[in-house]
Amino acid sequence: MKKIVLFGPVLSKLKNAYGGGTGGYTRNMSVYLNHFRSDDFTIVPCFHTVRGQFDFGPFTAPVRFAKDISAFVASLVTTRPDGVHILAQYRGAIPREFAVVLLSRLVGKPVLYEIKAGAFMQWYGSTNPLSRRLTDFCLxxxxVVLAEGNVYLDFVKETFGKEAQYFPNFIPTEEIPDEVSEKLRDDELKVLFVGYCFKDKGVYEVVSGCEAAARQGTRISLTIIGKEHDDFTKWMDAKAEQPNLRIQRLGLQPHKEVLRHFRLNDVFCYPTSHKGEGHNNSINEALMMGLVIVTTDKGFLGDILSDESAYFLKEVSTxxxxxxxxxxxxxxxxxxxxxxxxxxxxxxxxxxxxAFKKLNRCYHELVRRPSRARAEG
Structure with missing residues (x-):
């Protein structure tokens, strides 16, 4: 059986990390490691550090870089993989990803570069020349190049001369219920927000929008799940109760508990304006559980959903x-x-x-050696 090193984030709840260390990249890493099954390939993790995990003052970035590259070198030596799969974060991570691709190339290990999140095109067009050069080398x-959004395929072809393959975010089949409860059966409308509670995710507008609807007579129960930014916590703590609206703030919750709340609620309200919005797990989980979705077309959301499957907001506003x-x-x-x-x-x-049927095919493509005729040609 061939071995693939998966280079991705450490699986830990970290108080100071973005989103509490339980964001989309971490969830993706966990899903690959816990659910991928193949007769031909086994995935071996190589964990890198995440932003907020360490604080060494002005030396934090170089210390993290050294730790991450040392971990990757050790993985190459001990695992002797047939290929390397990078869950790419680009942006501030591009020097680390460049080093991983360079080392892989030096020791003859083919790389699968999977572009995650929805900020790649915007970031590439606005970043500095050095970061663009490093990105050019990585791609x-x-x-093999995989992209979470369809909109990236033409961009990758035109910019880097590579044929990228569409590989959307997904949920393990083992977690998918055969049936879901009927929604919108009670007089009270049960609304859910799941995500990092800060401005760009639209959580302020979720609260104020529910308040506005409640003032017009709609009875609402709003549940908020996710790590709270300090500004949001202060804003919420200062609020007074109002008729027709109940709010419960649950903070970070285990994944099973999050899924339980998806089952219990009617509407998933996610009015994001986040520039890096990709095909996030919470949208998949809302679809899986049959919730009514209220969102924007930011990032990949407009490509994934349509007016037949969601309510799109014209703007993020109360x-x-x-x-x-x-x-x-x-x-x-x-x-x-x-x-x-x-x-x-x-x-x-x-x-x-x-997804895993396609990933298995991509791994075969990754490790396939060129034929002698093609190699000589």
Whole structure:
């Protein structure tokens, strides 16, 4: 059986890390390690550090770089892999990824570079010349390139001369329930937000939009799950209770508990304006559990969802969120139809049964040696 080293984030809850160390990259790493099964390949993890994990003052960045590259070298020596799979974060991580690709190339290990999140094109166009050169090397030196968004395929071809393959985010089939509870059955509308509670994720507008809808008579229960930014905590702590609206803030929760709340709620409200928004886990989980989705078209969301499967906001504002909540409450059958369409979309495209078949094919492509005729040509 051939071995693939998976270079990705450490699997830990870290108080000072972005999102508490439980964000999308970490979840992706966990899913690969715990659920990928193949008769041909085994995945061996090589964990790198994450932002906020250490604090060495002005020396934090070089210390992290040294630790990460040392860990990768040790993995090459002990594992002797047939290929390397990088969960690419680019941006501030590009020097580390350049070093990993360079070392892999020096020892003859082919690289699969998987572009995650939704900020790659915008970042590449605005970053400094050195970072662009490092990125050029990473992409051009990789044998296989995967992209989480369809919109990246043409960009990667035109910019780097590489044929990228679409590889959307997914959920392990083992976690998918055969059936989901009917939504919108109670008088009270149960609204859920899951994510890092800071401005760019739209959580302020979720709260204020629910407040606006409640003032117009909609009965709402709002549940907020995720690490809170200090500014959001102060803002929420200063709020007074209001009629027709109950709010519970649960902070970080174990994944099983998060899924339980997806089952219990009707609406997933995620009005993100985050520049790096990709195909996040929470959108998949909302689709999987049959929730009515209220979101924006930022990042990959407009490519994943449509008006048949979600309510799109024209802008991230209190008024837009409030109107969407009121529309769902007033036209519940139409909202339920969107939720059914969303779950069907998820089952057809975003499960590990679908994803891992493709990943297995990509690993075969990664380790395949060129034929003698092609090599000589």
């Amino acid at each position: 051009k030196s990789s044998k 008024e837009e969120v409030g109107e969407a909540i009121r529309a769902i409450d007033g036209q519940r059958e139409a909202a339920a139809e969107k939720s059914r369409n969303g779950r069907k979309l998820f089952q057809e495209k975003f499960t590990s049964d679908v």
